[in-house]
Amino acid sequence: MPFSHLRRWLGIELIEVSAVEKTVSTLGGGLAILALIAISTWALPTGGAAALITSMGASAVLLFGVPHGQLSQPWPVIAGHGVSAFIGVTCAHFIHQPAIAAACAVGLAIGAMQQLKCIHPPGGATAFTAVMGGSAIHQLGFSFVLFPVLTNALVMVLLAVLINCAFRWRRYPNAFHHPVHSPRSETPKHGSSPTHEDIVAAIRSLDSFVDISEDELIQLVELLNSHPGASK
Template sequence: MRRWLGIELIEVSVTEKTVSTLGGGLAILVLTAISTWALPAGGAACLITSMGASAVLLFGVPHGQLSQPWPVIAGHGISALIGVACAQLIDQPAIAAACAVGIAIGAMQQLKCIHPPGGATAFTAVMGGSAIHDLGFGFVLFPVLTNAVVMVLLAVLINYAFHWRRYPNAFHRVVHHPLPGSPPDDSLPTHEDIIAAIRSRDSFVDISEDELIELIELLRTHPGKAK
């Protein structure tokens, strides 16, 4: 049953949970203040749906591929653009919302910027009400892109204060330290090996190349615990 429900057994520390909780809350507080000040007619309340989801990823899973700057900024941006276009071109709200979310998913896959909260942004552009519709394509720049950039900057600053968190992943340098008697480094999978393996699944994998190699090395370091 656990396997079918997808229940993860790996437990993180209380410190990690606390950082995620406070970091995400602080980010939303700042974003809400900015949006309420600039868009007092209720737009902030609509936008929180997608930005709240982004906060979960950036502060709960900061090293995930879906949480990196390009997926966050481009994912929200292209989704907002598509959402506004669908809202203006399609009269039926339900059909417009369905088209907006569906096309946004395809566009994010094509541009390699898959960010699940982008679907909520596309949906908001269609169903967010007159406060959103009155902004037209200006909705893409503000509040969407502005808030996405602020969210990323906050994630960089907050996560950097903790040595085990590095956001974006480019700040996290994996240093390989082979143990005595361990297989040589050339036994590690190459970039081409990893790309070929992922492509063979024909499905998105939410883990970076460096993290995958690091996990392999950790398994070698703790073979008893890995069993």
């Protein structure tokens, strides 16, 4: 099997970002987690901090590795964790079988995040932690939602704003991000799809993780070209 086909099946990234981009992501995520460890340990001195930091570690990957992704924006981060924590605490309180409570918490958290347009995958881990995180978390009751969960989420977003602000191509959230548009030597003809080389060049120029596949990009272009308003 040719490597291109193997890459497609395995989902290997099409383009590698620059060393600078990787360094910023690495250091930013590390600094954010260091701050959250301090907050979570203060809130849960008798245990449970490690379980909570796990879900925040997943958020750090999104905010610093994929800062322009929809799942990384402030509303999904803050509301995703907050809603999931509330659902998790509620399930832990009313459902006394831990496995069923955890399953309900994660499932309901996914549904709520979809309904509220705040899908943030680490929120599922937060809901799970509210149920299975141990007695220290259970003793906090619904205050667990405000501190440390929402506090951690707010701190994470603030750090993402501050750290990414120093780099023009990474500014966070998307409202602050103004990508540089390079002039094109040729304008693509209406109805034509981009070639593989076009896609590679375009993604490389962004120097940022793009959470979309080459096939999806081509499909979007074809859908736009076939849209009734595309020729206007």
